[in-house]
Amino acid sequence: xxxxxxxxxxxxxxxxxxxxxxxxxxxxxxxxxxxxxxxxxxxxxxxxxxxxxxxxxxxxxxxxxxxxxxxxxxxxxxxxxxxxxxxxxxxxxxxxxxxxxxxxxxxxxxxxxxxxxxxxxxxxxxxxxxxxxxxxxxxxxxxxxxxxxxxxxxxxxxxxxxxxxxxxxxxxxxxxxxxxxxxxxxxxxxxxxxxxxxxxxxxxxxxxxxxxxxxxxxxxxxxxxxxxxxxxxxxxxxxxxxxxxxxxxxxxxxxxxxxxxxxxxxxxxxxxxxxxxxxxxxxxxxxxxxxxxxxxxxxxxxxxxxxxxxxxxxxxxxxxx
Amino acid sequence: xxxxxxxxxxxxxxxxxxxxxxxxxxxxxxxxxxxxxxxxxxxxxxxxxxxxxxxxxxxxxxxxxxxxxxxxxxxxxxxxxxxxxxxxxxxxxxxxxxxxxxxxxxxxxxxxxxxxxxxxxxxxxxxxxxxxxxxxxxxxxxxxxxxxxxxxxxxxxxxxxxxxxxxxxxxxxxxxxxxxxxxxxxxxxxxxxxxxxxxxxxxxxxxxxxxxxxxxxxxxxxxxxxxxxxxxxxxxxxxxxxxxxxxxxxxxxxxxxxxxxxxxxxxxxxxxxxxxxxxxxxxxxxxxxxxxxxxxxxxxxxxxxxxxxxxxxxxxxxxxxxxxxxxxxxxxxxxxxxxxxxxxxxxxxxxxxxxxxxxxxxxxxxxxxxxxxxxxxxxxxxxxxxxxxxxxxxxxxxxxxxxxxxxxxxxxxxxxxxxxxxxxxxxxxxxxxx
Numbered sequence: 001x002x003x004x005x006x007x008x009x010x011x012x013x014x015x016x017x018x019x020x021x022x023x024x025x026x027x028x029x030x031x032x033x034x035x036x037x038x039x040x041x042x043x044x045x046x047x048x049x050x051x052x053x054x055x056x057x058x059x060x061x062x063x064x065x066x067x068x069x070x071x072x073x074x075x076x077x078x079x080x081x082x083x084x085x086x087x088x089x090x091x092x093x094x095x096x097x098x099x100x101x102x103x104x105x106x107x108x109x110x111x112x113x114x115x116x117x118x119x120x121x122x123x124x125x126x127x128x129x130x131x132x133x134x135x136x137x138x139x140x141x142x143x144x145x146x147x148x149x150x151x152x153x154x155x156x157x158x159x160x161x162x163x164x165x166x167x168x169x170x171x172x173x174x175x176x177x178x179x180x181x182x183x184x185x186x187x188x189x190x191x192x193x194x195x196x197x198x199x200x201x202x203x204x205x206x207x208x209x210x211x212x213x214x215x216x217x218x219x220x221x222x223x224x225x226x227x228x229x230x231x232x233x234x235x236x237x238x239x240x241x242x243x244x245x246x247x248x249x250x251x252x253x254x255x256x257x258x259x260x261x262x263x264x265x266x267x268x269x270x271x272x273x274x275x276x277x278x279x280x281x282x283x284x285x286x287x288x289x290x291x292x293x294x295x296x297x298x299x300x301x302x303x304x305x306x307x308x309x310x311x312x313x314x315x316x317x318x319x320x321x
Numbered sequence: 322x323x324x325x326x327x328x329x330x331x332x333x334x335x336x337x338x339x340x341x342x343x344x345x346x347x348x349x350x351x352x353x354x355x356x357x358x359x360x361x362x363x364x365x366x367x368x369x370x371x372x373x374x375x376x377x378x379x380x381x382x383x384x385x386x387x388x389x390x391x392x393x394x395x396x397x398x399x400x401x402x403x404x405x406x407x408x409x410x411x412x413x414x415x416x417x418x419x420x421x422x423x424x425x426x427x428x429x430x431x432x433x434x435x436x437x438x439x440x441x442x443x444x445x446x447x448x449x450x451x452x453x454x455x456x457x458x459x460x461x462x463x464x465x466x467x468x469x470x471x472x473x474x475x476x477x478x479x480x481x482x483x484x485x486x487x488x489x490x491x492x493x494x495x496x497x498x499x500x501x502x503x504x505x506x507x508x509x510x511x512x513x514x515x516x517x518x519x520x521x522x523x524x525x526x527x528x529x530x531x532x533x534x535x536x537x538x539x540x541x542x543x544x545x546x547x548x549x550x551x552x553x554x555x556x557x558x559x560x561x562x563x564x565x566x567x568x569x570x571x572x573x574x575x576x577x578x579x580x581x582x583x584x585x586x587x588x589x590x591x592x593x594x595x596x597x598x599x600x601x602x603x604x605x606x607x608x609x610x611x612x613x614x615x616x617x618x619x620x621x622x623x624x625x626x627x628x629x630x631x632x633x634x635x636x637x638x639x640x641x642x643x644x645x646x647x648x649x650x651x652x653x654x655x656x657x658x659x660x661x662x663x664x665x666x667x668x669x670x671x672x673x674x675x676x677x678x679x680x681x682x683x684x685x686x687x688x689x690x691x692x693x694x695x696x697x698x699x700x701x702x703x704x705x706x707x708x709x710x711x712x713x714x715x716x717x718x719x720x721x722x723x724x725x726x727x728x729x730x731x732x733x734x735x736x737x738x739x740x741x742x743x744x745x746x747x748x749x750x751x752x753x754x755x
Contacts (some may be wrong), residue, residue, distance in 0.1 A: 029433070029434070030433040030434075031429060031430055031432075031433035031434035034426075034429045034433060035426065035429070038426065128543070128544075128545065131514065131515045131543075131544060132514070134514070134515055134516050134519050135519070138450075138516050139515040139516040139519070140447050140515050140516055140517075141446045141447045141450050141469070141471065141515075141516035141517070142421060142447055142450050142451060143450070143476075144450055144453050144454055144476055144477060144478075145454070147454070147457060147458065147478070162454070162458045164458075237425060237454060237455075238454030238458075239421060239422075239425065239450065239451045239453075239454055241421050241447055241450065241451060242515075243420065243421055243422070243447060243451075244422070280426070280430075283378075283415070283416045283418070284415065287377045287378055287416060289378070289416070290378070
């Protein structure tokens with residue numbers, strides 16, 4: 001048997017993961033299928049965050065605003081303008097991308113701790129804006145998107161996004177697309193230049209790379225992916241609320257990526273899934289579930305210092321992208 | 322770096338027996354986790370299982386603690402009396418963390434994993450609204466105890482019902498006539514600048530206008546504020562009444578600073594007890610509230626003329642004459658809201674008996690039985706008072722209490738009528754399909 005090249009191995013692994021997830025649609029008990037649909041969408045959010053944080057080394061504390069921009073872009077147009085899902089979803093993408101362009105342009109003038117603070121401030125402004133326009137957003141209470149409006153029209157028919165199986169498959173399709181893009185980027189010159197910027201920004205500048213433009217492209221792409229997750233969340237799960245713009249949702253993707261493995265393609269999924277089940281299981285037994293979460297995180301840091309996928313790559317599978 | 326990596330790979334490559342055993346152990350525990358347990362179908366003699374979506378943690382935890390106590394007491398009473406259709410009632414609790422996303426997940430967990438008959442007990446509006454789509458999609462009855470206008474607005478779905486507590490629109494409309502007649506007609510609203518505050522603003526203004534009064538100023542307070550002194554100069558000097566609905570940890574600061582600003586003079590005060598649920602009225606800094614008035618769904622303090630069934634209810638849920646836990650005088654209850662759990666469970670019982678509920682196939686029949694309800698008499702099942710249920714908007718209407726702070730306690734000075742809070746329905750859930 002001929003040994004597979006690292007490239008073939010990684011493609012086989014990613015195709016295998018997507019096929020496994022596809023099979024889980026029929027294999028998993030109902031509750032866990034529902035959980036996984038939600039996790040897949042949130043994993044897309046984490047993958048978007050990973051592009052900026054993991055690959056480019058931009059530690060943002062404000063990515064909730066990109067997720068929420070997608071969420072509101074899609075949700076408000078469905079709710080108030082009665083748009084169908086396709087244009088609403090596109091609005092979410094445009095909203096997130098435009099916001100990322102503006103925020104990135106301003107925030108990238110800073111680095112390190114200052115970048116964290118500036119992104120945090122922008123996200124807080126976005127969050128308060130969603131509350132300020134409570135007349136349209138219903139603020140923290142949020143809006144329910146009518147079930148009848150959550151259908152995806154195709155030339156040959158419609159897909160009902162509130163159907164559990166359809167929702168799962170749509171979430172998986174989005175996940176698979178973003179996974180493929182991430183995998184492609186990680187191997188493409190653009191992705192490698194982002195990693196190089198993360199490792200030694202000065203050297204990249206000396207070599208003639210436009211560091212600012214590359215970082216801005218990374219933030220915009222990251223914002224686009226996060227907005228796609230937000231827009232998908234709105235139309236798949238039917239709820240839009242300012243809680244998703246709060247600081248908590250800026251911290252969570254950081255946590256998911258750190259746990260799963262920064263700058264790994266599958267780490268965001270692993271981290272999101274892992275954290276969901278830790279909270280889900282622990283909160284069934286104790287109100288001190290956050291204490292359990294804390295202990296588990298300490299354990300992960302001790303035994304998987306580079307996140308789960310990152311440590312697996314370091315110790316066992318060096319070809320893992 | 323590459324050498325390090327190489328040495329790590331060579332020293333740890335290959336699966337040792339220990340690693341394999343660890344992996345197998347982890348896989349076994351995952352399979353044994355609650356989610357993978359297959360639950361049998363409920364039998365006719367099996368308990369009726371209610372999923373209680375509880376705010377055990379998060380901002381609603383103080384409410385959640387008392388909602389849980391009242392639920393336990395109400396279930397005990399129902400079971401002691403023979404259960405529902407001869408079947409005992411069993412409560413399955415999941416913590417929603419007072420979070421709308423987690424709320425939706427919890428509803429899915431109740432429906433698909435715990436296989437409960439219905440979901441009940443949510444208080445915070447954002448959790449209700451966040452969970453409602455899941456309840457509608459899973460076609461599982463969702464009986465909330467939230468006092469939000471969300472159910473009555475018609476924006477949720479046919480499976481969402483609020484039969485045990487009145488909504489904010491009715492509450493606000495109920496108190497307006499009394500405020501206009503007794504405190505004054507020129508009102509300044511001080512409210513948090515988000516949905517909860519906006520509801521009060523939007524519902525109170527037309528209600529006070531209908532009484533010949535007017536809102537002379539609106540003072541929205543951003544949710545990030547922790548000091549309020551700079552907002553008080555916005556209150557016009559000709560204000561008769563300050564209507565305040567601040568909530569959250571900052572409320573103590575708010576009241577204290579308002580006292581420092583106005584001193585012993587100043588306008589009359591009218592507030593919603595939501596601000597001070599689970600907070601001792603005799604707390605330091607709240608002395609300024611002496612003589613002011615509050616809305617209360619149900620009185621916190623035992624009233625001298627309360628009926629026997631109210632006394633029995635208070636004893637059953639474990640609160641003393643001051644509305645604190647009978648076991649801990651410092652553990653103040655959320656008396657103005659938590660009765661809703663007791664009453665909602667009794668409505669659930671009545672609806673299940675009316676439709677001869679057998680199992681999940683009768684969920685739609687149960688909703689229809691609830692929709693058919695109208696008058697609910699005051700008594701052991703409805704200790705807060707009589708109610709009128711509107712099946713079209715899935716919302717109950719009832720009497721409200723206006724209480725005055727006297728000697729550090731709340732004394733009921735007026736009880737509004739159901740008609741005071743009535744309004745034209747804006748929706749009709751009964752025309753929606755299941």
